[in-house]
Amino acid sequence: xxxxxxxxxxxxxxxIQKLFEVAKAWFKYDFAQPPAMSRVMAWxxxxxxxxxxxxxxxxxxGEWTRAEKEMVAxxxxxxxxxxx
Amino acid sequence: xxxxxxxxxxxxxVGVTNALNVVADSPLESLEPxxxxxxxxxxxxxxxxxxxxxxxxxxxxxVAADAGYLADLWGATRRVFDDNxxxxxxxxxxxxxxxxxxxxxxxxxxxxxxxxxxGVGERGVLEVLGVTQMFSSYTKIADTLQLEPDMxxxxxxxxxxxxxxxxxxxxxxxxxxx
Numbered sequence: 696x697x698x699x700x701x702x703x704x705x706x707x708x709x710x711i712q713k714l715f716e717v718a719k720a721w722f723k724y725d726f727a728q729p730p731a732m733s734r735v736m737a738w739x740x741x742x743x744x745x746x747x748x749x750x751x752x753x754x755x756x757g758e759w760t761r762a763e764k765e766m767v768a769x770x771x772x773x774x775x776x777x778x779x
Numbered sequence: 780x781x782x783x784x785x786x787x788x789x790x791x792x793v794g795v796t797n798a799l800n801v802v803a804d805s806p807l808e809s810l811e812p813x814x815x816x817x818x819x820x821x822x823x824x825x826x827x828x829x830x831x832x833x834x835x836x837x838x839x840x841x842v843a844a845d846a847g848y849l850a851d852l853w854g855a856t857r858r859v860f861d862d863n864x865x866x867x868x869x870x871x872x873x874x875x876x877x878x879x880x881x882x883x884x885x886x887x888x889x890x891x892x893x894x895x896x897x898g899v900g901e902r903g904v905l906e907v908l909g910v911t912q913m914f915s916s917y918t919k920i921a922d923t924l925q926l927e928p929d930m931x932x933x934x935x936x937x938x939x940x941x942x943x944x945x946x947x948x949x950x951x952x953x954x955x956x957x
Binding site: 696697699701726732749757758763767768775 | 902909916922923
């Protein structure tokens with residue numbers, strides 16, 4: 696169980712809900728609710744904005760493809776024993 | 780990467796990378812034989828050729844007193860790092876990410892060197908470092924809040940059988956009682 700109550704997308708202000716739509720397009724997946732991490736990042740937009748942009752920069756194709764980067768992300772998450 | 784094969788390959792690579800790092804980062808210099816056997820020297824020659832360098836990485840030198848074990852360790856290492864479903868270049872990037880994440884001084888320096896040797900530029904190195912750093916943040920935030928996985932539905936299920944095996948039999952419903 697999460698240690699906080701994750702708010703539904705509808706509980707966030709309108710500008711944040713627009714960002715959730717952007718996230719949906721990024722993942723190319725129609726979530727019933729935005730992923731938990733998206734909702735956590737949206738809790739503090741002054742943090743989430745920077746962190747989200749840094750994340751997007753890191754994951755944008757460059758010398759490595761998006762798929763190759765996703766695999767790097769997966770092994771880092773695995774080594775960190777992160778179930779999420 | 781919708782197929783399972785590259786993910787199996789990546790997982791084996793993570794395991795071997797960590798196995799090499801734990802030995803190389805430990806104070807085990809005293810285990811390195813002063814005069815490796817002829818069998819160990821033959822394995823060393825393969826290792827030097829694979830990595831295109833004159834020296835043998837510490838992780839292999841330290842187990843060289845048992846030439847049979849060294850040969851098997853090297854065989855597994857070569858198998859997971861060689862080009863297969865994933866390129867050797869990409870595998871070195873994965874090993875670098877694992878090594879940075881586990882704070883392995885040996886692995887970080889070694890796989891950074893291998894990435895560069897295989898043609899990864901400074902931009903490419905920083906891209907891997909950026910993903911590693913961002914997901915080292917992401918995972919700890921998720922763990923602290925004990926978030927439960929909610930993105931597994933994105934991944935497609937690969938219905939193909941194990942390598943060399945047969946496709947799974949179709950499961951039919953048992954007949955219902957009249």
